[in-house]
Amino acid sequence: MNENHDGFFNQVLRINLTTNEIDTEIIEQNLVKKFLGGRGLGSYFLMKEVPPKTEALEPKNKLIFMNGPLSGTLIPGNNKICVTFKSPLTNTYSYSLCGGHFGPELTYAGYAGMIIEGKAEEPVYLWINNENIEIKPAEHIWGNLIPKSEELLLGELGNDKQIQTALIGPAGEKFVSFACITSGLYREFGRGGCGAVMGSKNLKGIAVRGTKGVFIENKKEMIKLSKRLVNNLRASSGGQIRRKYGTMELVERINGAGFWVTRNFSEGYFDEGYKLEGAQMRENIVSGDRSCFGCPIGCGKWTYMKTEENKELHMEGPEFETVGMLGSNCGISSWKTIMEASKICDTYGFDTINAGGCIGMVMEAFEQGKLTLKDTEGIQMNFGNDQALLKILEKIGKRKGIGNLLAKGIMKAAKELNIEEFAVHVKGQTFPVYDPRGAKAMALTYATSPKGAHHMYATTFGAELGMGNRFEENGKGLLERNHQFSMAIVDSIGICSTMRAGITLPDQANAFSVVTGIKMGVDDLNIAAERIINLERMYNVMIGYTRENDTLPERFLTTPLVKGESKGQIVNLDFLLDDYYNEMGWNSKGIPTSEKLDSLELNEIFNF
Amino acid sequence: MEQKVLVFDPEKCIGCRLCEKFCSLGHEGVINPSKSRIRLQRDHLIQKDIAIYCHQCETTPCIEACQFDALTRDSETNAIIVKEEECVACGDCIQVCLYDVPILDSDTDIVIICDLCRGSPECVEICPEQAINFMGLEEAKKLRNKINKRISQKGFKEANKNE
Structure with a gap:
């Protein structure tokens, strides 16, 4: 075993933003047996290092990024990295997983994970280039939307296209309680507000480049197993339907079975749902299939649309949860609106599910006469009002007016607006789309x-x-x-x-x-x-x-x-x-x- | 033996990077995309993953540029072969390559170039999408022309949509 890791990656990076100390430590094999990696090891470290009653946005909270042991190997779909933290949204234990390419790149840099603690005095970003790790100033990047932030960060690091990033947008910087950490523009550590925790540490982003190899002792067996699993996935009906329609294949099944979020869960069947089915998406906006690292399915969908105003909309997604929460949940069935709405969430960097949940609540309360135009700053918050949805999302991203209230999370917002009966959540986390x-x-x-x-x-x-x-x-x-x-x-x-x-x-x-x-x-x-x-x-x-x-x-x-x-x-x-x-x-x-x-x-x- | 070359079809690639993994494992004994002979770069603007890979050019600027005779053509496969003992890591081949193919191995300080896996490329075998093909020269030219034409006419996003 030279500088390559010995099958199981076992080194964890510890970065203290208060003291600027950077260290590595070894994970004992016994812990891997007990907690496997990823979410399991994250739960172990959080319990051990962050007392449960810690306030989520104080420096004592930590962001514990952990890969699983399969990360960076040949096993298909080995790309999920988990971040574990105390949540500012729910005030509970929380974790969130992200696909894409960020996790494996960290593995190739030689780390099973990283524990980020403390709080920087000024905005910073982390540059992890194999064993060379720098905490660099980020004042000039702070305040920018996600795409611009990524552009500035990569530009500064020499535009190496293999660098993978995880960063926050204005939502994380302003502690929107459901802010995400975004990787490669379109993949998110989405739920629970880890982006706000990152913002509270004055940490704008993390850039990773790794050029080390993963060594597997039993190479022959690894190749044999991986090839078989790739074939299994390609042949599976589940894999094939995901490839064709992505997660949007679920609309037909869930709406058809009458438990698809509709108008803030006041109903379970959306009449216009047929417009949002996977086949419709494929026909109208899909421009290509996209895989995360090492995945032969490719359920991700590139999308592209030229609007009537000749504006080009292009992105990856939206995924099923987003289409439900910003679509049927708000009584909206226009792909254009849903793409625009998703784009606002993606660029400011906040969770589409929680945003949709908050807006659905406001819409229902407005229709029931519990909120007036005065509460909504003159916006007609009826179900089906496309422009209302877009306006409120912008306000959340900017923390302006009612958006500032919703940014506190559904539980606190409902209480302040006195509309708790319309707030669909558990422990402050809004429901996803399944009734x-x-x-x-x-x-x-x-x-x-x-x-x-x-x-x-x-x-x-x-x-x-x-x-x-x-x-x-x-x-x-x-x-x-x-x-x-x-x-x-x-x-x-x-x-x-x-x-x-x-x-x-x-x-x-x-x-x-x-x-x-x-x-x-x-x-x-x-x-x-x-x-x-x-x-x-x-x-x-x-x-x-x-x-x-x-x-x-x-x-x-x-x-x-x-x-x-x-x-x-x-x-x-x-x-x-x-x-x-x-x-x-x-x-x-x-x-x-x-x-x-x-x-x-x-x-x-x-x-x- | 008929000369065969690699042709990458960006409209088929989904960016899973299995090729990088199997290539590096086959050549280096470790899974390391940075040492893969084929490397994918994702471009969000055109919504595509583009492969950097050796085209086995008819004229060989890399061989010509090498002052140390470290590069030759394999007599059977026509692949570019690096004579490791001769390579001094001067980087001349890297400079002249039209496709950014050669890279320097940061551990050994020797240039890495695709050797077509001695005639049966691992990337072609593992690609679940048939996005990387290994075919005769004439056929390859036709496919390359077809791909280029489609993309230049419609642009990536529209070309994909109408597939």
Whole structure:
């Protein structure tokens, strides 16, 4: 093993922006067995180093970027890097994953991850060029939109097109509580407000260039396995449909089944949804397919449109969540508006899901007469008003007027506007597009995820649609548990969740073992996943979260859906929660028992 | 043996970079895109990944430029071969190449150029999109012309849309 890493990358970079100290440390193999990498190792470091009651925007909070051990290897889809932090949006444990090329580049620079702590006195950016690491002034970049920021940063570093960036826009600089960290213009660490945490550290961006290699001991096996997995993915129906329509393939299924966010979840079926289906997108705006690093599916979509005013709109995306939250959620079905709206979020650097959630709330409250033109600064905030959507998004990015209020996050904004009954969120995180009344385990995903309502904590809706039991509430605790495990594994070993279309759990274990040389079976991965989920849970328990916080907005519990294929459905949350806590071995308050923590070898971690 | 060359089709490439990984592993024993003989560069403006790869030019400015006779053509495959013991890392071949192909290996200080994997290029085999092709010279010229024509007429984005 020369300067190349020995199969498993094991070096973590620690950068203190207060003292300008830069250090590396070694991750012990035992930790990799227990927490795998990525999200798992992130949860370990956050628990160990950031006390749960830390204020999210104070220098004591940290940004813990961690790759999975598969990062930079031949295993398909090995591009997901996780950032773990205390969230300014939800005041809970939080993490967010980003695809693209940033994570692998960090691996090739020689680092499994980096822990960023403290706060710089003036705006800075980080330049990580293999072992040469500099903290550089960024006053001249600060204040710019994402594309300009990226241009300035890359220009200054010699325009090497292989440099990968992760940076914040004005939203992160101004602490919009759902600001993203953006990589390569169109890939985001999207949810939970990590961009605001980065802004609070006066850190504008991170540029990475790595020219080192990943050495795999068992090269033959790695090649054989990887080629088989590439073929599996190409042959899988899931892979093929994602290639054709990207995540937009879901519109047909979710709207068709009547649980697609419509007008702030007042309905579950959007009449004009057919205009937004994957095939429509492909025909009208898709200009090409785009992969993240090492992915043979290519679900990303380049899009391009020439508007009536002869204006060119081009971008990557929008993805399914964005189209739902800024489209059907606001009663809007125009691709042009949705692209323009998405572009505003992308350039200022904030989460389209939370932005859409806030705007949906305002629109419903406005239509119900709970907000007046005075509250909305003269903007007619009706559902379906394209211009209103665009205006409010700009205001969020600039933190002006009502936008300044919404930038605080849906929970605080709803309280100040006194429209809490219209605020669709859990723990301050707005719902993504799936109405849990149409797929009951999603209610558990939203209610119990440690980062608030987040679909990727357990994407059960696919299985529920497939099994045809989506309204059933019996047995959903176990389904939820299994899906949470599945996500915790892919998020931690460092592959995209879409890879599950062709990489089964046994093959994930295989890949992990071949790459790291640590023999792990399916059971071992599941135990690690359970450990990670319990640790995440405990972080919130130590802040004071319990069953009372695992809740859903009133409408999902009492108001049946009125039209579409999920008509008449509500969620019996208490029943579902009891079942899930029981499956998890937690007490009726949703708190892991001491025996459970002991059996997962977690108790030792809490001695800080 | 008929001379075969590589042709890259930017309209097919999705930018997954599997070629870079397999190329570097085959040649260097490690997975390292920076040492790949084929390298992709993403351009957000034209919405494409463009490959930098050896075209096995008919005239060979790289060989001509080398004052140390470190570059030759393989008699069988016609690939450019680097004689490692002769290369002094002067960078002349890098300067003259029209396609920015040769790079300097930062560890060994020797130039890296595509050797066509001795006649069966790994990148061609692994590419899931058939975006990189290995074909006879005549056929290759036709394909290159076709690609160039389509792109120059319509621009990348429109060309893709109407595919």
